[in-house]
Amino acid sequence: MPARTRLARTTAALGTAVTLCVITPLAAQAETPTPRHLTGTLADGATWIADVPADWNGTLLLFSHGFGPTVAQDAPSDATRTELLAEGYALAGSSYDPKGSMWALESAERDQFATLDAVKGEIDEPRRTLSVGQSMGGLVNARIARDGAGRVDGALGLCGLVAGGTDLDNYQLDAEYAIARLLLPAEDLKLVNFTSAAEASATATRLTSAVTTAQSTPRGRARVALAAAFLNLPAWxxxxxxxxxxxxxxxxxxxxAWLAQGLLSFVEGGRYAVEQSMGGNNSWNRGVDYAGLLAESVHAPQVHALYRAGGLDLQADLRTLTRGAAIDADPAAVRTAQRTSSAGQGLGVPLLDVHTTADNLVPVEQENRFADRVRAAGDAGLLRxxxxxxxxxxxxxxxxxxAAVHAVEHRVATHHWAGAADPAALQKAALALGLDGAAYVPYRPAELTVGR
Structure with a gap:
């Protein structure tokens, strides 16, 4: 019998009970949950935001944003936010402390945990909480995965800077130094200890100009390739x-092409921000054997071939670099970087890291470096x-x-990865969503090329 017919007959039979039939649906409608957007401010001045869908599925995602302005974000992108909310996930994230450097690792982990507490004070207790982090936020996320047992249940890293701040600054310094020493030998170009953003920008402009000029000759291109190898720069x-x-x-x-697009401006601007955060320079090249460093690079065959084609003596250039390497780190800055900007010393919850194979800003080789540390800590079973x-x-x-969020949630719910994070499974799951495609592949990154 159609619902409307049933209601009419019930109304006629019950008479005064019609009032009850009307009131009950209205009361239920008044109690229907609605989406909520929440905001707040933490003790250090960091702001936080949270979005809770009307049909919350009980899982809260705590998002750590990447390098840039310290503005609260709760998802990697607008499109991802829309889809996550449509699936019923609640989202939250903080700005980190806005009063310092954009390399806000001194406060980021603390502010993320404080955000979690603040949001839980406004909503029902989550059934589970997952940490998600992107780029620099991927390093924050890896630290949360290490320290957050009992506060988060699992973690997803996206293009994470998981090798940490000191490895980052060291391999970038090796590349910058190679450009300055080999392409600008008559100049005493400042590479570390920047006193202003303008000073860092001036160095970036000079290095980029040298690379642009070098690109016009076979010899110059060989030296550009050498610097790119030290930078772990993809060739795609x-x-x-x-x-x-x-x-x-x-x-x-x-x-x-990567370098010509302004990559060195980003690198030098980032170095200035890191040095601000660390209170000094946390990188060095004194004692680095540049011949040995190149030998570790996946790009070594390319560099050897281009040096031969350009009629250059590669070993002579490598000796020049080794002899001239005299940059020392500030020990206090190195200690601060280890305390605030490192990860991999263990995992407290399951972590899935996802990376593109040709990442120009955070080389995929960082994943190998991170995995080595997690393995040494005895937690390889928690990492995928x-x-x-x-x-x-x-x-x-x-x-x-x-699809990666679903894989982490599967691991948390079942206590086993059971192939959920394998490339074929992730590819199948991503395509099944019918959204915007996927390209998960079997892949093993090379070792990170970095001076010790």
């Missing part, structure tokens, strides 16, 4: 076909790493991100 740039494995010139051309075949930093589709 956006909008281009991947060069063949033995297309050495094509690989260097695409590495140059997955890779997306694509160029760019944090260049994930919404489907790839959502």
């Amino acid at each position: 740039a956006p909008g281009q076909e991947r060069p063949a494995a033995d297309d050495w010139a094509g690989q260097e051309e695409q590495q140059y 790493q997955a890779y997306v075949e694509r160029q760019g930093h944090c260049a994930f589709t919404t489907a790839e991100t959502i």
Whole structure:
């Protein structure tokens, strides 16, 4: 019998009970949950935001944002936020302390935990809580995965800077130094201990100009390739076909494309922010053997081939670099970096890290460095790493991100990965969402090239 017919007959039969039939649906409607957007301020001045959907599924995602302005964010992108809320996830995240450097690692982990407490004071207790972090926030996320047992249940890292601040500054310094020493030998270019953003920008402009000039000759291109190898720079740039494995010139051309797009400006601006946060320079090259360093690089065959083509003596250049390496770190800055900006010393909860295979800002090789540390701590069983075949930093589709969230939630719910984070499973799950495609692939990154 149609519902409306049943209601009419019930109304006629009950008479005065009609009032009850009307009031009950209205009362239920008044109690229907509605979406909530929450905001607040923490003790150190950091702000936080949270979005809770009307049909919350009981899982709260705590999002750690990347390097940049200290503004509260609760999702990696608008599209991902929309999809997560549609699936019933609640989202939260903080700005980190806005009074200091954009490299806000001194406060980020603390502020994320404080945000979690603040949000829980406004909503029902989550059934489970997952930490998610992107780029620099991926380092924050890895620290939360290490320290957050009992506060979070699992973690997802996206293009995370998981090798930490000192490894980052050291391999970047090796590349900057190679450019300055080999392409600007008559100049005493400042590479560390920047006193202002303008000073860092001036160094970036000079280095980029030197690379642009060098690109016009075979010898110059060989030296650009050497610096790119030290930078762990992928040889596959956006909008281009991947060069063949033995297309050495094509690989260097695409590495140059990354550099020509302003990569060194980002690197030097980041160094200034890190030095602000650490209270000094936390990188060094004194004692680095540059021949040994190149030998560890996946790009070594390319560099050897281009040096031969350019008629240059590679060993002579490497000796020049080794002899001239005289930059020392500030020991206090190194200690601060270890305390605030390192990860991998263990895991307290399951962690899935996802990375693009050709990341120009946070090289995929960082994942290998991080995994070595987690393995040494005895927590390899908690870690899974997955890779997306694509160029760019944090260049994930919404489907790839959502599938990774589901994989972490599966691990938390079942206490076993059971293949949920394998590339085939992630690819299948992402495509099944019918969103914007996916490119999960089997992949094993090379070792990170960094001076010790």
